[in-house]
Amino acid sequence: MAGLRAQLERELGPERVLSDALGRMLYEYDGGVDRALPDLVVFPKSREEVVAVMCLTAAAGVPLVARGAGTGLSGGALARTGGVILSLNRMRRVLEVDIENGRAVVEPGVVNLEFSQSIAASGFYFAPDPSSQKACTIGGNVAENSGGPHTLAYGVTVNHVTGLEVVLADGRVIHTGAKALDVPGLDLTGTLVGSEGTLGIATAITLKLTRLPEAARTLLAIFDRVEDAAHTVSAITASGVTPAALEMLDGFSLRAVEAATHAGYPLDSAAVLLIELEGLREEVEDAATAVEAICTTTARSVRVAQDAEERALLWKGRKEAFGAMGRISPNYYVMDGVIPRTRIAEILRSIEAISAGCGLRIGNIFHAGDGNLHPLVFYDARVAGEAERAMRASQEIIRACVAVGGSISGEHGIGMEKDCLMPLIFTPTDLAFMQRLRQAFDPAGRLNPEKVLPSHSCRETTGAVVPG
Amino acid sequence: MRRGGRDNGGKVESGKARLGSNEVPVGRRLISERQWQELERLLEPGRVQSGCAAPASLDEVAAVVRWAAANQVQVLPGATGDESAIGLDMSGLRRQRFYDPADLTLGCDAGVTAGEVMEWLAAAQQFLPLDVGQPALSLGAILGGHHSGPLRHFFGTVRDAAIGIECVATDGSIVHGGGRVVKNVAGYDLMKLFIGSRGSLGVITGVNFKVSPWPRETETVRLRPADLDAVERVRHWVLHAPLRFLCCELRSDGIAWEVWLRYAGSQRVRERYRTEIATLLPAEPLDESVWSATLAQATGSRFDISVPASAATRVLAALPVGNTASLAGRLGLGVFAIQTQTELSDAEIETWRAVVAEARGFLSVRDARAMPATVRFGAPTHDYELMRRVKRELDSQAVFPDPWGLT
Missing domain, CATH: 3.30.465.10 (Uridine Diphospho-n-acetylenolpyruvylglucosamine Reductase; domain 3)
Known part of the structure; x- marks a missing residue:
C-alpha cells in the first residue's frame, strides 16, 4: 500500500491523499451502522484524475470504493475489504444547464439541493429529493438510485438521468445515453444507475430537469388510530389522485419529531399523514378537496397549511425526523423495506409484534404512498445485547416485508447492510446472472467489492423467495 | 413445412430482417431434420411450424432455449425463423x-x-x-x-x-x-x-x-402551426408553461403540420387549459378517439428519430420532407417516427442520419428488409465495446440475436 500511496501522491499531490489513521477514521462510516476502515482516501478533482486513480489501483489490484457525501444508510460507501476510497465531493461543477432541452450536466459531487436551488430561477429543478438532500451528492443519488418523499409522483433517480460519463474498472472512459432519448443499443445508463458503484464510477451525469409546479398544497391528516391512517393511504391511492408525496409518521415518532422541530404535529394523535399535492393551481384545489373528503371519513381532523411558511414547517418535521430521534435514544437503526400499499396496516401490526417480542421501541416514519417503510429500531449500544437484538428485530421486519410480497430495499440500497438478505427475494440463478453482469463491467470485482450481491460471509443465508 | 419465414400478420419480423443478413450467420448451421424432431418432442403437438416454435408455458420456453443452445441454433424472440434460427411465438x-x-x-x-x-x-x-x-x-x-x-x-x-x-x-x-x-x-x-x-x-x-x-375527463385540441418555426414556438411554450399536458404530439402528412395537445382535469381545469392555449394559437377540439386510431401500415421506409427536443424542428426542416408519407412524434421529447412514401436506399438513409447526428441525435431504421446493423442503427459509438462484453457475458451460448452487430 505504501507504493500505491506514493504513486497517488505523485498524481494528486500529498494534500489530496489521506493516509493517517485519524483522517481515515472519518471515512470509516456512513449514515448507517456499519464500519470499515479504508487504507487510503483520495480526492480527485477531474475525470482525468479519476482515471489515473482507477489505473493505479487496478495495477496494484487494490479495491476502489466511490463515495459522495457519505450520507448513505447501507454501507455502500464503505471500504468493506479495505482499499482506496475515491471521494468525489471535490468534483462539484455544474458543467451545463440546458433549459431548452430540460437537461443539465453535472459532476458527481454536486449537492442535490444546492443544484436545484441554483437553477430555481429558470423554473426547473432536479426532482429526486432524498431526506439528506441538503448534503447528499447527485453522484451518490445515481449510485443508490435515490428516492425521497416526492418520488411518489416523479419517480426515482433513474427516471431523471439520461446519460452518464463513466470510468470503468480498467480506466476506460465511456459515455452512455445522451441528452436525446432512445439511444440505440443496450440501456447502460439504466443499468448503471443504482449499481452502487460496483459497475463503474460516474464522472459526469446528464440530468432530466422537471418544471417547478405552479402550485403546491400540504395537508396534515391527524388520526386517532394507526390503522385508519394506513387505510386512508390505500383509499387515496385507489381514488385516482396521485399526491406528490404521501408520508406517514406514527404517534411515537411524531412526538419525538415535534419535540425537536416544533413542526406543529399534534402530540396526542396515533398517526399523521403528510400529504402534498402539486400541479396547476386549479388541479391542486380539486385534488385537495378530494383528498380532504377521503381523509375526513377516518381522520380526527385535517389541517391545510395556510402559507409557504406553515408548509415548510410541516416538511421540516418530516425531513429532519431521523435526526430528531437522537433526542430519545442513544442509538437507532433506520430500516428500509417495501410492501404493497394495500398491506400497510398489516405490516404495522407485524412491526408492533416484533417490537414487543424484542423488547425494543420501533417507530415508523415512511413514504406511505409507495409502501416504502422506514422503521426505526431504538436501542442503547451500551447495554449488552441490545444492538444484537436491534439487528435481529430489523431482519425480522425485512422478512415480514418479503412475506407480504415486498422488497428488502426501496431506496437505501443493499450495500454491505443487506447483501446477505438478497436470497430472500432472488434465486441463486438470479444472483448468478447479476454476478455475470457485474463481471462484464468489472471482471476482477475490484469496484466496491462484497456489496450488492451476497458476499462470502453470507453462506448461511437460505430460503430464497422468487418474486413475481 | 417447418422451414422458412412466414408472414405473421406483421406481428413479428422475419428472422433475416432481425439478423440483418441474407446468409446463415458464421458459426451457425442449418437445422437438421433430426433437430427439428427433437424440438417437436419438447413442445405440445403442433407447436412447431414454419421455422417457429410457439411454447405454451415458461418451462417450454426454457426447453426451447436449452435445445437451441445445445444445437447451436439461434432463437429469435418474437420473430419467425429460417433455416438456421428458430423463431419464438410467445402468444x-x-x-x-x-x-x-x-x-x-x-x-x-x-x-x-x-x-x-x-x-x-x-x-x-x-x-x-x-x-x-x-x-x-x-x-x-x-x-x-x-x-x-x-x-x-x-x-x-x-x-x-x-x-x-x-x-x-x-x-x-x-x-x-x-x-x-x-x-x-x-x-x-x-x-x-x-x-x-x-x-x-x-x-x-x-x-x-x-x-x-386514468383521468376521468380528458380533452384534445389541434393546433395548425403555419411552419416549423411556429412548431418550435409551440414546443417552447409547452416546455415553459405550468400546464401539464398528457400528450404533445406533432403530426404531419408531409405537407402540413399539426400539434395535438391532450390534457385532463375537471371542467374548470380544462377551461384553464383552453384559455392558455388560446393565447398561443387557435385550437380546434378533436374527438378523443383520434388517440386510439391504429397507425397506417408501412409503404416505404420507417425511421425512428430521437434528438434533443430543441433541435427537433431544425432537424425536421433539413430532412427531405417531400418523401415523407407521415410523421408522428413527441414534440416535447424529440422522439419521432417517420414513414416515407418510397423505400430509401442505404445512401439516402446515411444522408438522413448525418442530419440527425449533427444535432446529437439518433436514427434507427425499422424496415423489414434485410440490412446490416450499421445501416439499421448507425455506426457503433464508444460504449459498444462495453455492450459487446455484456452481450458475450450474458449470452455466452450465442443463442440470441445480435441486432447491433456487437459480436
Whole structure:
C-alpha cells in the first residue's frame, strides 16, 4: 500500500491523499451502522484524475470504493475489504444547464439541493429529493438510485438521468445515453444507475430537469388510530389522485419529531399523514378537496397549511425526523423495506409484534404512498445485547416485508447492510446472472467489492423467495 | 413445412430482417431434420411450424432455449425463423399473473397484448402507457423494442412502469429482476437491461408493472402551426408553461403540420387549459378517439428519430420532407417516427442520419428488409465495446440475436 500511496501522491499531490489513521477514521462510516476502515482516501478533482486513480489501483489490484457525501444508510460507501476510497465531493461543477432541452450536466459531487436551488430561477429543478438532500451528492443519488418523499409522483433517480460519463474498472472512459432519448443499443445508463458503484464510477451525469409546479398544497391528516391512517393511504391511492408525496409518521415518532422541530404535529394523535399535492393551481384545489373528503371519513381532523411558511414547517418535521430521534435514544437503526400499499396496516401490526417480542421501541416514519417503510429500531449500544437484538428485530421486519410480497430495499440500497438478505427475494440463478453482469463491467470485482450481491460471509443465508 | 419465414400478420419480423443478413450467420448451421424432431418432442403437438416454435408455458420456453443452445441454433424472440434460427411465438403465454387495482400493480406473461392489458385496466379506470398504435403487439415486443406512444410525454414508457421482469437466459435458466412493489432498489436493474435489448440477451417471459389511474375527463385540441418555426414556438411554450399536458404530439402528412395537445382535469381545469392555449394559437377540439386510431401500415421506409427536443424542428426542416408519407412524434421529447412514401436506399438513409447526428441525435431504421446493423442503427459509438462484453457475458451460448452487430 505504501507504493500505491506514493504513486497517488505523485498524481494528486500529498494534500489530496489521506493516509493517517485519524483522517481515515472519518471515512470509516456512513449514515448507517456499519464500519470499515479504508487504507487510503483520495480526492480527485477531474475525470482525468479519476482515471489515473482507477489505473493505479487496478495495477496494484487494490479495491476502489466511490463515495459522495457519505450520507448513505447501507454501507455502500464503505471500504468493506479495505482499499482506496475515491471521494468525489471535490468534483462539484455544474458543467451545463440546458433549459431548452430540460437537461443539465453535472459532476458527481454536486449537492442535490444546492443544484436545484441554483437553477430555481429558470423554473426547473432536479426532482429526486432524498431526506439528506441538503448534503447528499447527485453522484451518490445515481449510485443508490435515490428516492425521497416526492418520488411518489416523479419517480426515482433513474427516471431523471439520461446519460452518464463513466470510468470503468480498467480506466476506460465511456459515455452512455445522451441528452436525446432512445439511444440505440443496450440501456447502460439504466443499468448503471443504482449499481452502487460496483459497475463503474460516474464522472459526469446528464440530468432530466422537471418544471417547478405552479402550485403546491400540504395537508396534515391527524388520526386517532394507526390503522385508519394506513387505510386512508390505500383509499387515496385507489381514488385516482396521485399526491406528490404521501408520508406517514406514527404517534411515537411524531412526538419525538415535534419535540425537536416544533413542526406543529399534534402530540396526542396515533398517526399523521403528510400529504402534498402539486400541479396547476386549479388541479391542486380539486385534488385537495378530494383528498380532504377521503381523509375526513377516518381522520380526527385535517389541517391545510395556510402559507409557504406553515408548509415548510410541516416538511421540516418530516425531513429532519431521523435526526430528531437522537433526542430519545442513544442509538437507532433506520430500516428500509417495501410492501404493497394495500398491506400497510398489516405490516404495522407485524412491526408492533416484533417490537414487543424484542423488547425494543420501533417507530415508523415512511413514504406511505409507495409502501416504502422506514422503521426505526431504538436501542442503547451500551447495554449488552441490545444492538444484537436491534439487528435481529430489523431482519425480522425485512422478512415480514418479503412475506407480504415486498422488497428488502426501496431506496437505501443493499450495500454491505443487506447483501446477505438478497436470497430472500432472488434465486441463486438470479444472483448468478447479476454476478455475470457485474463481471462484464468489472471482471476482477475490484469496484466496491462484497456489496450488492451476497458476499462470502453470507453462506448461511437460505430460503430464497422468487418474486413475481 | 417447418422451414422458412412466414408472414405473421406483421406481428413479428422475419428472422433475416432481425439478423440483418441474407446468409446463415458464421458459426451457425442449418437445422437438421433430426433437430427439428427433437424440438417437436419438447413442445405440445403442433407447436412447431414454419421455422417457429410457439411454447405454451415458461418451462417450454426454457426447453426451447436449452435445445437451441445445445444445437447451436439461434432463437429469435418474437420473430419467425429460417433455416438456421428458430423463431419464438410467445402468444401462448398470455396469462394475467396478478392485478391489484388498489395497489396499482399488475403482472402478466409477455405474450399478453397491449390491447388486452388496456382492457383489463380500463375496468378499474387505470392504464399503462402502451399506446403504441398496435393493440395486437405483445408486451414482450413492446419491452424488447422499447416502443412508446403519445402518452410518453407525461407518463414515460414501459421503462418507467416496469417494476419486475422474468426472462429465460442463454442457458435456459429463468432469471428475475425487480419484484412486484412500486419502489425497489434491490439488485441490478434487469428491467432497464432487457427493455430495448431487442431479444439480444434473453427471452422476456413476464413483466410486472406499476399502473396509473386514468383521468376521468380528458380533452384534445389541434393546433395548425403555419411552419416549423411556429412548431418550435409551440414546443417552447409547452416546455415553459405550468400546464401539464398528457400528450404533445406533432403530426404531419408531409405537407402540413399539426400539434395535438391532450390534457385532463375537471371542467374548470380544462377551461384553464383552453384559455392558455388560446393565447398561443387557435385550437380546434378533436374527438378523443383520434388517440386510439391504429397507425397506417408501412409503404416505404420507417425511421425512428430521437434528438434533443430543441433541435427537433431544425432537424425536421433539413430532412427531405417531400418523401415523407407521415410523421408522428413527441414534440416535447424529440422522439419521432417517420414513414416515407418510397423505400430509401442505404445512401439516402446515411444522408438522413448525418442530419440527425449533427444535432446529437439518433436514427434507427425499422424496415423489414434485410440490412446490416450499421445501416439499421448507425455506426457503433464508444460504449459498444462495453455492450459487446455484456452481450458475450450474458449470452455466452450465442443463442440470441445480435441486432447491433456487437459480436
